[in-house]
Amino acid sequence: MPIIGLCADWDVEKQRPELTNSYVEAVTMAGGTPIILPLVKSDATRLEMLDALDGIVFTGGDDLESARFNQPQHKKSDKPNLMRDEQEYFLMNNVIKRRMPALCICRGMQLLNCFLGGDMYQDIEEMLDTNIDHAQFKISNGFIHYVDTVKDSRLYNIVNKERLNVNSRHHQAVKNISPKLRANAISQDGIVEGLEFIEDMPILALQWHPESLVLRDESSRKIFAWLIDTCK
Numbered sequence: 001m002p003i004i005g006l007c008a009d010w011d012v013e014k015q016r017p018e019l020t021n022s023y024v025e026a027v028t029m030a031g032g033t034p035i036i037l038p039l040v041k042s043d044a045t046r047l048e049m050l051d052a053l054d055g056i057v058f059t060g061g062d063d064l065e066s067a068r069f070n071q072p073q074h075k076k077s078d079k080p081n082l083m084r085d086e087q088e089y090f091l092m093n094n095v096i097k098r099r100m101p102a103l104c105i106c107r108g109m110q111l112l113n114c115f116l117g118g119d120m121y122q123d124i125e126e127m128l129d130t131n132i133d134h135a136q137f138k139i140s141n142g143f144i145h146y147v148d149t150v151k152d153s154r155l156y157n158i159v160n161k162e163r164l165n166v167n168s169r170h171h172q173a174v175k176n177i178s179p180k181l182r183a184n185a186i187s188q189d190g191i192v193e194g195l196e197f198i199e200d201m202p203i204l205a206l207q208w209h210p211e212s213l214v215l216r217d218e219s220s221r222k223i224f225a226w227l228i229d230t231c232k
Helices: 021-030 043-051 082-098 107-115 154-159 218-231
Strands: 003-007 009-011 016-018 033-037 055-058 102-105 145-149 163-166 181-187 192-197 203-206
Touching: 003 021, 003 082, 003 218, 009 082, 021 033, 021 218, 043 082, 055 082, 055 107, 055 218, 082 107, 102 107, 102 218, 107 192, 107 203, 145 154, 145 192, 154 181, 154 192, 154 203, 154 218, 181 203, 203 218
Parallel strands: 003 033, 003 055, 055 102, 102 203
Antiparallel strands: 009 016, 145 163, 145 181, 181 192, 192 203
């Protein structure tokens, strides 16, 4: 069974890593062995964690530090977790170098884009004209809106569907896409909801949370099955 690393979030008050169990369940259901990756300060330890993995999931969580994409912090942006940003930028760099299979979810997609030179809208409500409330944080497994997949993209080939119903738990969105990436899913209001490399790289990025939908949605199960099969 492929071993899949799950990037942990950080509880500042309790000073401990945390992660919703839906990621664990989604990887297990797809046939993988999930391992939660804590935050560490040593690059050597971070590399040793990667050495033990067949694939990785960059999970959701708080907003990235805006300085990483050359913007001042917006008043509605989360206080950045600098240690998590540092670790995940390090991991992302080495995942790309190793061509390791990866699924980048919500914050993970934003991380991938910003790491490769893209940037962000720091608050959808204030910066974009849309009638969709994307920040539905209390609805984990409900369908909020749909996205249209891009033909001939990796995502389209995985799900084999032109339109997907998705949940939505984000208040930020991709603005300028890195020149190394392309969109693979667009929301009905025009917001970029999925990214992948232009070149053939086993990394898929999604703005929604398929891990919360695997019990009710075949396409979400196919996404995690792709990750496990690619690791094999």
